[in-house]
Amino acid sequence: MGAQFGAVLMVTFLATPALAAGVLPFSGAFGNAGGCHFFNTGDVPGDDFAVLTPDTFSSYGTGCDFDALLSLDKGVATVSAICQSEGEAGAEKSTVEIIDHGTDGYSIRFDAQDEFGPYLACPPGDLALPSGTVQL
Secondary structure, X not given: OHHHHHHHHHHHHHHOOOOOOOOOOOOOOEEOHHHHHHHHHOOOOOOOOEEEOXXXXXXXXXXXXXXXXXXXXXXXXXXXXXXXXXXXXXXXXXXXXXXXXXXXXXXXXXXXXOEEEXXXXXXXXXXXXXXXXXXX
């Protein structure tokens, strides 16, 4: 079940164009080491990854697609999101806050609960294709 859920998160994350104008007012990706590895290579490094982009948040147990920026006030962006968590039946609409910590990166807070992060900017990297993959 965990691998299947991870595959759903990966498809959701990779289906979102990384270079398109995003919901959040930043570019690139922010994450922990595993999340940045996932962002740059597409490989899920295990269960310790988290990555935030202008349109998504992905981790081992949670995946969110951001719909719209609801407000931006004093470094806190409030967005509407469709999120799915491992063990939950289906996706649900949520309100998510992205908190700007300046040079310490960004963190995320779900439905005014615990804050996760902060996550630092991911270093740039090339999207590695698995061997045997044909790129058109």
